[in-house]
Amino acid sequence: MMAQVGKPKEIQARGKNGPVKNMLKEWFPKAQSPFIISAPMLGVANGSLAAEVSKAGGIGMVPGGLDFNPGSAQLVALGAELTKAREILGLVDQPREPLPVGVGFILCHESLTQFEETALPILKEHLPRAVWLFAPPADAEDGLVRGIIAALHASGFVVIFQVGNVAAARQAALDGADVIVAQGIDAGGHQFVRGSGVVTLVPEVMSMLEDEFSDREIVLVAAGGIVDGRSVAAALALGAEAAVMGTKFIVAPEAWTPDARRKLILETKDGGVSTAKSSFYDQFQNSTVWGELYDGRAIIGDPYLDHVAGLPLEESQRRFLEARDTGDVSQLITWVGAGVGLVKDAKPAADIVNEVREEAKQRVRYLARASSDF
Template sequence: MSSKSTLQKSYPWVTTPLVASAPMLNIALPPLAVSVSAAAGLGFLAAGFDVSDLDQKLSQAANLVHQLPPSPLTKHYADTGILPIGVGFINWGADLAQSIAALEKYRPCAVWLFAPEDQPRGLVPWVERVRAATRGATQIWVQVGAVGEAVTVAETLRPDVLVVQGSDAGGHGLARSASVVTLVPEVVDALEARGLGTGLPVLAAGGVVDGRGMAAALALGASGVVMGTRFLASEEANVARGYRAEVLRAEDGGVSTVRSTVYDGVRDIHGWPRRYDGRGVINRSYVDAVEGNMSAAENRRLYVTELEKGDAGWGPDGRLTTYAGTGVGLVREALPAGEIVRRVRSGANDIVKRIATAED
């Protein structure tokens, strides 16, 4: 079966090529996830590394789905009891037993596994227990950022979907990686050469912000895309006004954002395995740490003080973190998440048609 029909079969309410929303920590809550799925995409709820409120989040998501007008999505939910959103874990921190209990109860259509201490072996118990707990109702997505990682993950875990994240992505990812321009085709080739590619959809993440990026991802061999940065400016994203304003302000993302571990430090988050860092808009925390040689303790202290400023704490002269990808300059207005999904999908279709018949 082709990767496209695989996705269509697994998530019968989606329109392919698929648009999914990334499980952005603290930001991708039930309203965003459900809105994306309701627009025939696939929305992910962020469980992150502290899953103590996962049950509550999934309960809220189920309630939101119940309130949707009738559609193929609500019918699928009524017929199968499979909650038509996914849940994203940060596996170096997430508690397995607590997660399994919530997944068993709410049966989301997918889990997205990312950043175990030990890749891929640390995910083996997750894959086995998730599959057992929901008898396969919950599919396994695994995020990778390199070709070698993609191959070992595919061999060891036999995931249902591989999320291939390139260097342009906002937030956390491999500190060293290629962009999806070379990473996606090399992953696709490596899987195919090892007989692992059949029916394993590859989704491109990192730098996809509009229809152009989506059309590019399809050209590179992806079956769909995951977007994070673009959804920061969705009405449903749980971001402070200051954060969103900074996303809308920042431009020239290759220059205005940077990959760093400084933002983890000031936020007092210390669990990330060493191979990861996170991309965010450059602000005082970064400048002081890197150019000013400020101690981590002092930088953290100033960050905590800055929290009192609220929305005014974001921005290039602020200290509150604006995780965002290099595509931040392409994000120019806040829209409902469903509208973003529809615009990106139809934009991609238009571009594919345009270049197929191009005289320009």
């Protein structure tokens, strides 16, 4: 006799007491579903890119950097980029109207203790709707991150926290994050050394939020390897309420991407073979800021191949300094995600948002139609 198949638990949106409301629509009323967020990519994204994304119904992020020292060049530049975003969004005449963009900060810098004195005033002056935080240091002083989140909340900012594993997601929720970005290891740029792919990470973070934070309306977002409507639809199917794309926007004309690098990205295929996740890239660039918790994914180029072949680190670092002066991209690091093979043309940011959103809708509708055969 055939075994009886048990009736599965009904799937619904997250929340034990009924579906959790997707707060993104409240915080960003002009954003359109399915929500697409552009990543705050330091050195690549900027106020123009973020504003164009938001204008097209996405949610744009402006990178704010990691240096919170007084007079930090990154913070000065952030102010200028937020001014540009306000112009593009047509809100210059309404200086107290929140900007429908976010600002992304990297936390693993020794100057983090000065965040409230240096970064917060700039945020309060320019009023981005949200602040995105990523990569607290391994040895962060107890309560420091929680204090920063509390200070951001006290000034009315929505707090987005990007994490790469379930433990870090739990900590971000405990610290008060409103939005958790679950960043899988397909992601471009820096990420958790100890992480997993979005297919496992997003559902496990979702279950953790259901089990441990059912009284909170924490928004769950997916990042890492998302480059088209199919992957946005997949992120939604996994339980995410929005999808972040970084790599897809690096080639947009608004991004600060040198043409040689744009060409390299557009020509690179098969991300599993052509990119690697490694801590070598930071060693190569002589950067110690990221510490032991984070590494990064980039295109496998000569520096990585020479390293694997045994070139001493000092010689690699010498070549890096030389290439930085000459702009030789073959000797520099190009951070991209494993989805790079699907980044085929350099469209304006607004076109990317509109096309990917439409593709995602079509994909979801197709699956809904196909479900009549189930």
